[in-house]
Every structure is written in structure tokens, then in C-alpha cells.
Amino acid sequence: MDATITLRVDGEERRLTVDTRTTLLDALRDRLEATSPKKGCDHGQCGACTVLLDGRRILSCLALAVAHDGADVTTAAGLGSGDGAPGGELHPVARAFVDHDGFQCGYCTPGQVCSAVGMLREAEAGWPSHATADLDAPVSLDDEEIRERMSGNLCRCGAYTNIVAAIREAAR
Amino acid sequence: MRPFDYTRPDGPADAVALVADDPGAAYLAGGTNLVDHMKLGVASPTRLVDVRGLLGNRVEELPGGGLRIGASVPNSDLAAHPAVRRRYPVLSAALLAGASGQLRNAATTGGNLFQRTRCPYFQDTTTPCNKREPGTGCSALEGHGRDNAVLGASDHCVATHPSDMAVALAALGAEARVLGPGGERVVPIPGLHRLPGSEPERDTVLGHGDLITAVDLPHLPVAARSAYRKVRDRASYAFALVSVAAALDVVDGTVADVRIAFGGLAHVPWRAHRAEEALIGGPATEEAFREAARAELADARTGRDNAFKVPMAVNTLASTLRGLTAEEAR
Ligand SMILES: Cc1cc2nc3c(=O)[nH]c(=O)nc-3n(C[C@H](O)[C@H](O)[C@H](O)COP(=O)(O)OP(=O)(O)OC[C@H]3O[C@@H](n4cnc5c(N)ncnc54)[C@H](O)[C@@H]3O)c2cc1C
Ligand code: SF4
Ligand code: FES
Ligand code: FES
Numbered sequence: 001m002d003a004t005i006t007l008r009v010d011g012e013e014r015r016l017t018v019d020t021r022t023t024l025l026d027a028l029r030d031r032l033e034a035t036s037p038k039k040g041c042d043h044g045q046c047g048a049c050t051v052l053l054d055g056r057r058i059l060s061c062l063a064l065a066v067a068h069d070g071a072d073v074t075t076a077a078g079l080g081s082g083d084g085a086p087g088g089e090l091h092p093v094a095r096a097f098v099d100h101d102g103f104q105c106g107y108c109t110p111g112q113v114c115s116a117v118g119m120l121r122e123a124e125a126g127w128p129s130h131a132t133a134d135l136d137a138p139v140s141l142d143d144e145e146i147r148e149r150m151s152g153n154l155c156r157c158g159a160y161t162n163i164v165a166a167i168r169e170a171a172r
Numbered sequence: 173m174r175p176f177d178y179t180r181p182d183g184p185a186d187a188v189a190l191v192a193d194d195p196g197a198a199y200l201a202g203g204t205n206l207v208d209h210m211k212l213g214v215a216s217p218t219r220l221v222d223v224r225g226l227l228g229n230r231v232e233e234l235p236g237g238g239l240r241i242g243a244s245v246p247n248s249d250l251a252a253h254p255a256v257r258r259r260y261p262v263l264s265a266a267l268l269a270g271a272s273g274q275l276r277n278a279a280t281t282g283g284n285l286f287q288r289t290r291c292p293y294f295q296d297t298t299t300p301c302n303k304r305e306p307g308t309g310c311s312a313l314e315g316h317g318r319d320n321a322v323l324g325a326s327d328h329c330v331a332t333h334p335s336d337m338a339v340a341l342a343a344l345g346a347e348a349r350v351l352g353p354g355g356e357r358v359v360p361i362p363g364l365h366r367l368p369g370s371e372p373e374r375d376t377v378l379g380h381g382d383l384i385t386a387v388d389l390p391h392l393p394v395a396a397r398s399a400y401r402k403v404r405d406r407a408s409y410a411f412a413l414v415s416v417a418a419a420l421d422v423v424d425g426t427v428a429d430v431r432i433a434f435g436g437l438a439h440v441p442w443r444a445h446r447a448e449e450a451l452i453g454g455p456a457t458e459e460a461f462r463e464a465a466r467a468e469l470a471d472a473r474t475g476r477d478n479a480f481k482v483p484m485a486v487n488t489l490a491s492t493l494r495g496l497t498a499e500e501a502r
Contacts, residue, residue, distance in 0.1 A: 001177055020178040020220075023207070043208050044275060056248075056277045062207045063278065066178045067200065067222055119273055127252040130268040130408065135257040151408035152272020 005069040009034050010078025018065050025049045025060035028075065036077035036110040040154070047153035050111040050118075051075050057118025059152075076110030079117060093117050093170045102166035104157035112153045116167050119149045123171070141171045174216040183226055184351050184385055190221050192353040192381025199223050199383060201244065201283035204275050209288065213297045214304060224280060227385055231255065237391030243282030243384045247337065248273065250281060260389055262398035262417045266340035269402040272409050282384040285338055285348065285364065288375060289331035289439075290411050292316060302328045303372040310372075317477035319413075322485075323438040325473065329372030332436055333365055334411050339435035340400055342443045343417035346389050352382040361387070362433070365440035372439075394421045394429040397499060401492045402435070403484060412436040414484045420496040422456040430493075434468075434485060444468045447489070456497050458490060465489040 004017045009032055016031055025042075028034040028051070040048030042061045049061040052074040060073075079091035090098065093116050103109040123145075128135045131148035139145070146167050147160075155163065178200075181187045191197040196218035200206060209215035228242020231253045239255060250256060251267035271279065293299045293311035300308035312320055312330050320330040342362040350357050365376050389395075398419035404410040415435035421428045430451050432444040447464040454460050465486040472482050 001175055003178060020176055021173045021210075042211065044204055047272065047274060050274055057274045058278045059204070059274045062202075062204045062275075064178070064200070064203055064207060064220075067203065067224070115274060118277075122248070122252075122273065125252070127248065128257065128264065128268065129273075130265075132268075135261050135264050148408055149273055152274050 003066045003069075005066060007032070007065070007068070007070075008072045010073070010075055020064065020066045022065045023061055024051070024053075024063040024065045024068055024073070027065035028060060028073065034073075034075050034077065036075045037114075038107055038110060040108070040111075045154075046108070046111075047115055048108050048111040050114045050153065052114055052118055055118075055121070057115050074114070076113045079113065091117065093120070093167070096166040096170040097163070100162045100166040100169065101159070102163045103155075103159050108153060108155045108157075112150070112155070112163060115150060115153045116170065120167075120171060123149070141168070143168065146171070173210050173213075174218065176217055177219045178222065179219060180222045180225065184223070184383060187221050187223050187226060188351055188353060188381055188383050190219070191383070194219055195380065197221055199282075201280040202246070202278040203283075204271075204279045205283060205287040209295075212295055214288075214295055223282070223383065227280075227282065227383075234388060234391075239389045241281050241387045241389070243280060243386055245281045246277055247271070247279040247281070247284055248276035250337075251276065258396070260340075260344060260392075260395045260398065262343060262395065262400050262419060263337070263340040263389070265400035266336040266402075266415075266417055269400055269412075269415070270336035281337075281387055284335055285341075285361075285384060285387075286376070287335055290334045291319065291331040294331060303331060303368075306371075306373045313475075317475045319411075319436075320475055320478045321438045322472040322474050322478060322481050323434075323442055323469070324367040325439065326368045326370065326372070328370055329368035329439065330475075331368070331372070331439055333375075333438065333440055335441065336400070336402060336412065336415060336435060338365065338441040339415055339433045340417040341387065341389075342441035343398070343419060343431045343433035344389055344392060344395055345431070346387050348384050349386045349388065350378060350382050351385050352379065356385075358388075362441065362443035368439045375439075392419070392431075394419045394431060397421065397496055398431070399492055399496055401488055401495075403488055414481055414488050416485075416488045416492045418489070418492045418496060420456070420493055422497055425456055427451045427454055427456050427460075432468075432489065434489075437469075437472075437481060437485060444489075446470075456493070458494060461490040461493045462486055
């Protein structure tokens with residue numbers, strides 16, 4: 001069964017007709033050529049498909065496109081200026097990943113970067129985490145907090161040490 | 173995945189009518205459990221009725237001092253809500269111990285309560301499973317049994333309920349507001365989920381078409397000193413082997429009030445009434461905590477792979493109550 005929906009993807013309004021079974025991830029990658037979100041597990045377990053949906057980080061592999069008609073989607077490619085095209089400015093979090101070698105193969109990286117951007121907003125809003133000892137105290141992003149808040153993003157290459165370093169710098 | 177119709181009705185009553193009249197219909201909230209199950213072939217609805225935009229997405233004060241949580245409040249917003257953090261910290265902590273930041277942003281209060289077991293056989297359509305396909309048998313009885321329940325299981329199913337949030341709600345004595353084909357009713361949360369018995373396909377006492385519109389937290393001063401402790405195979409992003417939600421009020425070394433629920437032990441979030449009764453009015457000591465935990469687990473039945481859960485539950489309850497006692501002494 002088909003449905004026609006509109007998505008704002010990295011600042012551009014896109015209208016498309018999808019089978020209701022299409023996930024947001026497949027709509028982005030296969031229909032809208034937005035290939036920075038990656039398909040790792042397709043079951044919510046790895047974080048490679050993380051995008052910002054109306055500003056919040058979510059997993060696009062478990063979201064149905066039809067359920068998000070009218071939503072604003074930001075992928076890793078759309079975070080900086082110039083839509084990820086050569087010559088554009090990288091988002092400060094993406095820049096920090098480059099500066100700290102926060103990846104090896106790079107497959108998990110767009111998901112890591114989107115997740116980190118969403119996570120920094122959550123911390124900014126004062127949201128506690130499982131690593132926060134006092135739920136009522138202001139949030140301070142030490143390494144333990146960063147690891148806990150990023151635990152939904154797996155890295156097969158094990159670049160975790162540098163990922164934490166990149167986010168620690170971006171958080172300052 | 174089987175093709176399905178997608179509907180976004182105008183209001184909760186329309187949603188109930190749509191699902192109640194169609195055996196193939198299911199509610200869709202955040203989709204983080206249901207969409208996964210549709211991909212796996214564990215669920216194959218022919219119609220999805222999206223309720224996320226229809227139900228409350230706010231936490232509101234109730235006149236008697238409690239809180240009303242709209243069924244569409246995301247898990248992350250609920251965990252971060254100032255009133256929840258201050259008055260019901262066990263609920264914030266339980267939510268934060270579950271899933272990941274991305275999942276909590278999408279998952280809703282209603283959907284979390286109805287997430288289904290993580291029993292590996294339930295999720296694998298090539299194996300027999302009474303919960304997925306009634307009458308086919310239970311693969312977990314003879315198979316991988318590390319996750320199996322130790323309390324309240326049956327020969328038909330030994331699965332555990334996976335939700336961390338539900339364990340906190342059971343300890344707090346929360347109530348679900350349910351809209352069904354026959355109108356509104358209130359279902360207490362220890363009591364919403366059911367033991368498997370001979371019908372493991374039924375996770376809860378609700379019927380097809382029943383919709384949770386909100387969850388109410390009672391006015392409960394003891395909850396201000398409460399905690400959630402989750403033991404798992406990894407430090408983060410893993411389901412519980414055993415978990416404890418507890419609230420404790422100690423006056424002059426005596427337990428004045430206590431609420432306890434266990435996760436990971438049963439087909440339901442397990443409210444530990446027996447342990448609570450053993451503790452109230454007695455000394456707040458390590459030995460009393462252990463004795464109460466042992467009393468709660470006296471009827472535990474373990475198999476080849478899950479006997480560790482009994483001492484783990486005793487230790488986890490004792491350390492949680494010890495921590496709350498120390499907090500109280502400060
Ligand atoms: C990798 C991974 C790790 C996870 N780890 C944890 C964990 O550690 N702890 C934990 O507790 N959870 C964990 N979860 C599960 C997660 O919490 C649930 O998937 C989520 O809470 C479900 O909410 P939802 O809104 O997405 O529900 P949906 O997937 O939309 O729906 C789930 C079920 O609830 C029904 N439903 C939804 N809303 C209502 C309503 N208002 N009334 C009646 N029925 C309704 C649906 O029909 C469906 O059957 C994990 C999930 C994943 C994918
Ligand atoms: S324990 Fe329950 S869910 Fe698991 S295989 Fe047996 S019947 Fe299925
Ligand atoms: S592809 Fe979505 S979490 Fe792995
Ligand atoms: S850099 Fe290879 S998976 Fe993370």
C-alpha cells in the first residue's frame with residue numbers, strides 16, 4: 001500500500017510516494033540519495049542509521065517513513081554548511097572526529113556524529129544519564145558520561161577511545 | 173514484511189474503534205519494538221493505527237499530589253522531567269538504564285509497557301514458541317535458559333518481561349488509564365501484566381483494542397528516596413539479568429515504609445509484597461534485607477542455566493536497600 005509523504009531532508013523539501021513498509025532509513029538511502037545514514041543491523045542495535053528527527057537523535061531503521069510525514073530530518077551530511085559538498089564547512093563535531101581520528105573504516109561515523117550532536121543538545125538541556133550520580137545536579141560531561149550517552153552507537157573497528165576524545169573536545 | 177494499511181485517526185476513540193473491529197490491526201507508537209517484530213515476522217499486522225500524535229505527550233500534576241504521564245510521552249522526556257527526578261527518582265533511573273539515547277527519544281510510555289519479551293526463541297520464527305505460536309512448544313525449556321524466569325513461570329512459557337520502566341511503575345503502584353470499546357477504566361500496573369499460565373500469548377490482562385491513554389503515579393512521599401539497580405552483561409545497552417526498583421523510608425533504624433519490585437525474574441514486573449511485609453516495622457539492617465529477599469524468592473524454580481538469578485536477586489536487593497539507608501543517614 002502506498003502513501004505520499006513530504007520530508008524535509010537536510011534543509012530541502014522532498015515529496016515522495018512510499019510503500020507503507022518503507023523505513024525512514026530506506027526512504028533516505030534508496031529513494032532520496034541521502035546515503036550518509038548507514039544500515040548496520042537494521043534492528044535498532046548498532047546506531048549506524050542515527051539521524052536527527054525534528055532535532056532529536058533517533059534510529060531511522062526502526063522508524064516508518066509514513067509515520068513521519070512532514071518531519072524535518074538532518075543526516076550527518078547535512079550538519080555542516082554546503083551540504084557536505086567539497087568546500088563546505090564541517091560541523092564542529094564532525095571536525096573533532098577528523099582531528100582526533102575518531103574512526104577507522106568510517107562506516108559507523110555518520111551515525112556517531114549525528115548521535116553526538118543530539119547527545120550534546122540533551123546534555124545542554126540538563127538531561128541526566130545512567131552515569132549521572134545525582135539526578136538533580138547539573139550535567140558535566142566526563143568520559144564516563146560520554147561513553148554511557150553514546151552506548152547506542154557501536155564501532156566494529158573499536159575506535160572508541162578517539163571517539164570519546166573527539167566528543168570531549170566538541171563538548172567544551 | 174506483510175503489506176499493511178497505515179491510519180492516523182482523529183482521536184483516541186476513533187483509534188479504539190478501528191483496532192477493536194479489526195483482528196489484524198495494531199497500535200503503532202514509537203515503533204521501536206513493533207517495527208522490529210514486523211521485520212522479523214514475529215508480528216504481521218495488516219493495519220497500523222498510529223496513536224503517537226493522539227495521546228498526551230505531557231506530564232501533568234494530579235490534584236492529590238501525583239502525576240499523570242500521557243501515553244505518548246517519550247521515555248527520554250519522562251526520565252528528564254524535573255518532578256519525576258525529584259519525587260520518583262526510581263522511575264528516571266529505570267528509564268535511563270534501558271535501551272539507548274536514540275531509542276528512548278522514540279519510545280513512548282505506552283509502547284514501553286507493551287514491549288514483548290526478548291526471549292531469543294520468541295524472536296526467531298524458525299523455532300517453536302508458545303507465545304508466538306500457541307501450541308508449538310517452548311524452546312527455552314530445553315534450550316538456552318540463562319534468561320529464563322525463576323518466579324511464576326509455567327510449563328508453557330518461562331520468558332521474562334524486559335521493561336525496566338515497568339519495574340519502577342510496579343514498585344510505585346502506578347495505574348494505567350485504559351480506553352477500550354466499552355469505555356474508560358483504570359488498571360493497576362502490578363496487575364496489568366499477567367503470568368504465562370497456559371496462555372503465554374497474552375502478555376497483559378487487556379483485550380484487543382484496549383488503548384493506554386496515560387499512566388498515573390500516586391502521591392507517594394517514600395518514593396523521594398528510591399533507586400533502580402540493574403545487573404546486566406555489559407555496562408550499558410543491555411537488558412537486565414536481574415533488576416531492583418526500591419523506595420525506602422527508615423525512621424530511627426526501623427523500616428517505616430518500603431516498596432520493592434524485581435525485573436528479570438518473571439513474566440511480569442514482580443512486585444515483592446512478601447519482602448515488603450517482612451521488612452516493615454523491622455530493623456533496617458543488612459541481615460533483614462537479605463532475609464526479606466530470601467523470603468520473596470522462597471518459591472523460585474531454577475533450571476540448568478539460570479540458578480544464578482536467585483543469589484543475584486538477593487544481593488541486588490540488599491545492596492539497593494543498603495544504598496538507600498546510607499542516603500537516608502546523610
Ligand atoms: C536494541 C534495543 C535495546 C533495548 N533495550 C532496552 C532495555 O534495556 N530496557 C528496556 O526496558 N527496553 C529496552 N528496549 C525496548 C524499548 O524500550 C521498547 O522498544 C520501547 O519502549 C517500545 O516503545 P514504542 O513506543 O517504540 O512502542 P511500539 O514499538 O510502537 O509498540 C510496542 C507495542 O505496544 C503497543 N502499544 C503502543 N502504544 C500503546 C498504547 N498506548 N496502548 C496499548 N498498546 C500500545 C503496540 O501495539 C506494540 O504491540 C530496547 C530496544 C532495542 C531495539
Ligand atoms: S519462554 Fe515463552 S517466549 Fe520463550 S520460547 Fe518459551 S514460550 Fe516462547
Ligand atoms: S541500522 Fe539502525 S540501529 Fe543498526
Ligand atoms: S570506524 Fe569502522 S565501524 Fe566505526
